Amino acid sequence: xxxxPTLETGVSTDExxxxxxxxxxxxxxxxxxPLGKMQPPxxxxxxxxxxxSSPPGTDDYRPSVAxxxxxxxHSLASDGATTQKAVAAAPGVIEALVYLADQGGSDRRQSxxxxxxxxxRDAARVEMQMEMEMGPPGVEDESDALDRDEDYGRAALxxxxxxxxxxxxxxxTEVRSMLxxxxxxxxxxxxxxxxxxxxxxxxxxxxxxxVFSVKGAIPVRGASSLRSGSPSKAGRRRxxxxxxxxxxxxx
Amino acid sequence: MYSKALRRALCKExxxxxxxxxxxxxxxxxxVESPVTVAxxxxxxxLEGGSSATRREMRVAGAVPLLLRMLAxxxxxxxxxxxxxxxxxxxxxxxxxxxxxxxxxxxxxxxDTLAALxxxxxxxxxxRLQRAPDDSNPNLRDGCLN
Numbered sequence: 001x002x003x004x005p006t007l008e009t010g011v012s013t014d015e016x017x018x019x020x021x022x023x024x025x026x027x028x029x030x031x032x033x034p035l036g037k038m039q040p041p042x043x044x045x046x047x048x049x050x051x052x053s054s055p056p057g058t059d060d061y062r063p064s065v066a067x068x069x070x071x072x073x074h075s076l077a078s079d080g081a082t083t084q085k086a087v088a089a090a091p092g093v094i095e096a097l098v099y100l101a102d103q104g105g106s107d108r109r110q111s112x113x114x115x116x117x118x119x120x121r122d123a124a125r126v127e128m129q130m131e132m133e134m135g136p137p138g139v140e141d142e143s144d145a146l147d148r149d150e151d152y153g154r155a156a157l158x159x160x161x162x163x164x165x166x167x168x169x170x171x172x173t174e175v176r177s178m179l180x181x182x183x184x185x186x187x188x189x190x191x192x193x194x195x196x197x198x199x200x201x202x203x204x205x206x207x208x209x210x211v212f213s214v215k216g217a218i219p220v221r222g223a224s225s226l227r228s229g230s231p232s233k234a235g236r237r238r239x240x241x242x243x244x245x246x247x248x249x250x251x
Numbered sequence: 252m253y254s255k256a257l258r259r260a261l262c263k264e265x266x267x268x269x270x271x272x273x274x275x276x277x278x279x280x281x282x283v284e285s286p287v288t289v290a291x292x293x294x295x296x297x298l299e300g301g302s303s304a305t306r307r308e309m310r311v312a313g314a315v316p317l318l319l320r321m322l323a324x325x326x327x328x329x330x331x332x333x334x335x336x337x338x339x340x341x342x343x344x345x346x347x348x349x350x351x352x353x354x355x356x357x358x359x360x361x362x363d364t365l366a367a368l369x370x371x372x373x374x375x376x377x378x379r380l381q382r383a384p385d386d387s388n389p390n391l392r393d394g395c396l397n
Contacts, residue, residue: 060329060375065336069369072343076353076362083357090366096373 063148067155070100074162088166097166100159258298262305270295271312274321274334282324284332292321292337299344306345306352315355318342323364329375330368339368 073093077084087093253261261267270291282288295314298305309315321338322330330336342361345352356362 061372061379062330062336065330065339066369066372066376068339068343069365069372072339072346073362073365073369075343075346076357076365079350079353079357083362086362087366090362090370092370092373093366096369099373099376 063151063155066100067158070097070158070162097159097163100155101163253297258300258302258305262308267298267308268312271314271317275317282321284334289334292334296337296341299341310352315352316359319359319361319364329371
């Protein structure tokens, strides 16, 4: 049994769900007997060029990948304080999570805005009676834009929950000191699934209280410990003074 | 998506172990992506399908270190390989349901790999923002209305 070159035409580096399904089908379509030995060896096929998914330098950032990495790190860290501290202490991780939680939400809104702008441009084209069968390069399909919005939303939530977990699980200043004054976790109010509200209070390096609040649901183990992970009794009761420190999106 | 019965049948026939063996071929050092390896990684991910039995089979077949190795090669750069993305999502599914997998990942240096991956994505996001054109004026992005 051989894996025929027809695989080349079906395999795409495009990350849409459609292509993933297509790729998977091709595998099973070309493996008539599951115990058959795969031939030829990979080395013979390594020269086959992959179809470029996009121009170089335009798809370096993948919110779905960042979100998955954050969720997986959080999953590993939830097994023990030692691991949790190791995750928090890894250079750049806190900053990356803050980006996901904060800037990731902004990206999502920007994506939606671009989508609306795209719709407006499409309408303008109709009015101008331009004969175009396809949109110009750079105008993406509506479903792709929605998928990307979902990715941004998931990334923002993953970053928020991981940050909260790392903060709540480490009542000492070890983790909290890594959070800068500007690391405000922005709650995305348009998340569709809402099953819980997680809130954690920390004090930044200057000693000022900060309140982080996240509502939503992702497969996060240790959610109960997250809810009960307030570093102090004062953290479980919200005062009006603390309300003043709430991020506008979380009030 | 494949049915649960089909996934179970394929697993019993040894497809999982065969795919892991194939992806872990010692000839692929460092890991080489080809259309076939992409398809194999996608097949592993499709076979997982939420089945604990399949995940157990993957673990026994040695998929955890393999998947981590598929990620490690791309930690310094954003994940451009489709097979590596499949590996990441598959590892996530396996780690979520198995403490044994999580322990293995930590022992194998998965924390460093994942942290490097996350930071690389963060850097890429910063670079992307710097490259982003002025979206406030659609004429700058779309020459059709000029």
